[in-house]
Amino acid sequence: MSYYAVVSPGLEKLACQELLEKFPGTNVRISHGGLEIDLDLQSGFVLNHTLKIPTRILFRLMQAKVRDLPKLYKKVKALDWRPFYIQAPILEVIHVSAHSSRLFDERKIKKATKDAIEDFFKGTQAKKVDTERLKDIVKDHCPALYLRFKDDELTLSIDTSGDRLDRRGKRSWIGMAPLRETYAHACLLALKEKIEIDAPLCDPMSGSGVFAREALDWNKNNNDRYFSYQSFPITKEVQFPAESETPWKNIIAVESEAKTFEALKHNLKDEVRCIQANALENLEISPGSILIANPPYGIRLKLDNPVAFLNHVVEKLMSYQPKALALLIPKDIKINRRYELLLEFSNGGIPVKLIYFKG
Numbered sequence: 001m002s003y004y005a006v007v008s009p010g011l012e013k014l015a016c017q018e019l020l021e022k023f024p025g026t027n028v029r030i031s032h033g034g035l036e037i038d039l040d041l042q043s044g045f046v047l048n049h050t051l052k053i054p055t056r057i058l059f060r061l062m063q064a065k066v067r068d069l070p071k072l073y074k075k076v077k078a079l080d081w082r083p084f085y086i087q088a089p090i091l092e093v094i095h096v097s098a099h100s101s102r103l104f105d106e107r108k109i110k111k112a113t114k115d116a117i118e119d120f121f122k123g124t125q126a127k128k129v130d131t132e133r134l135k136d137i138v139k140d141h142c143p144a145l146y147l148r149f150k151d152d153e154l155t156l157s158i159d160t161s162g163d164r165l166d167r168r169g170k171r172s173w174i175g176m177a178p179l180r181e182t183y184a185h186a187c188l189l190a191l192k193e194k195i196e197i198d199a200p201l202c203d204p205m206s207g208s209g210v211f212a213r214e215a216l217d218w219n220k221n222n223n224d225r226y227f228s229y230q231s232f233p234i235t236k237e238v239q240f241p242a243e244s245e246t247p248w249k250n251i252i253a254v255e256s257e258a259k260t261f262e263a264l265k266h267n268l269k270d271e272v273r274c275i276q277a278n279a280l281e282n283l284e285i286s287p288g289s290i291l292i293a294n295p296p297y298g299i300r301l302k303l304d305n306p307v308a309f310l311n312h313v314v315e316k317l318m319s320y321q322p323k324a325l326a327l328l329i330p331k332d333i334k335i336n337r338r339y340e341l342l343l344e345f346s347n348g349g350i351p352v353k354l355i356y357f358k359g
């Protein structure tokens with residue numbers, strides 16, 4: 001049996017590393033945009049709570065050659081759906097993607113799938129206890145189905161996550177141009193691979209505080225939101241791994257803009273030192289600190305000359321004599337100081353790079 005962790009392209013290797021650190025010895029294969037993970041159904045639910053880089057966790061129900069709608073209907077109807085649903089899912093949660101396959105009409109594929117599951121439940125009814133227990137939950141959290149056709153091979157998966165996993169259920173006030181938690185976590189892990197994290201961590205341009213929040217919750221299981229698998233009839237209690245302290249030390253979050261600073265303080269409570277200051281003037285941070293930031297790019301937050309601005313940001317932040325500086329900036333911005341490229345991915349459609357400067 002296998003799971004598929006959907007991962008933003010560019011972050012697959014780090015996601016794999018995170019998985020193996022948290023679940024040593026797991027069989028895993030990296031593919032473009034995800035990880036195939038060998039785990040049985042019940043054991044895999046916990047991935048939603050522990051992994052911080054994937055976008056969602058799918059459970060694979062079936063893989064088969066399917067070239068026409070009658071075959072699709074037959075294959076789908078033949079599955080035992082009672083572990084996952086108390087009734088057929090609504091069309092809106094059935095997602096289809098098709099590449100070089102004879103079946104490609106999304107509307108027809110969705111309908112055949114829904115009809116097949118409906119007909120399955122006409123023949124084999126859900127248990128009454130499950131229906132009673134879950135009927136209200138399923139109204140708001142009907143688990144999604146994903147059908148992917150590639151070269152006539154269908155992979156049918158059910159979503160165990162629900163909302164995207166970057167929605168941790170914690171950072172309730174969001175500033176301008178927020179960075180997804182999954183991306184922030186990957187950036188921190190890439191930096192952690194590069195250096196000993198034995199110095200204070202500071203984000204000089206924190207916005208609503210995603211880097212600080214991720215560093216703080218590094219080894220915490222996420223139990224602050226609902227996950228789709230919780231509405232599967234078959235779900236048993238999940239065994240959580242033990243939590244340990246974060247390896248990041250003395251986390252500091254800086255933000256200049258007054259309203260965003262309020263959001264920052266709200267999101268980080270009293271757990272992190274928050275400073276309202278302009279990081280490009282005289283900021284008091286100890287030399288030897290570790291700096292990581294997602295500065296304004298000039299795309300969503302307007303800037304006249306982003307190249308000059310970002311080069312100025314680099315020089316100013318390096319003048320604080322950090323141990324390391326990592327910056328997430330657009331891929332096409334030329335930076336004059338020598339750096340090492342740690343990561344490349346797409347941030348909300350903008351190709352970005354995480355660059356590292358040694359202090």
Ligand SMILES: C[S@@+](CC[C@H](N)C(=O)[O-])C[C@H]1O[C@@H](n2cnc3c(N)ncnc32)[C@H](O)[C@@H]1O
Nearest residue numbers: 178179205207208210256257278279280294296
């Ligand atoms: C792209 S946003 C960061 C978003 C953040 N990663 C998040 O997820 O919320 C950049 C932030 O840097 C702040 N900023 C810009 N210039 C600054 C400066 N000189 N000093 C401190 N903060 C600054 C902006 O107000 C903005 O909140």
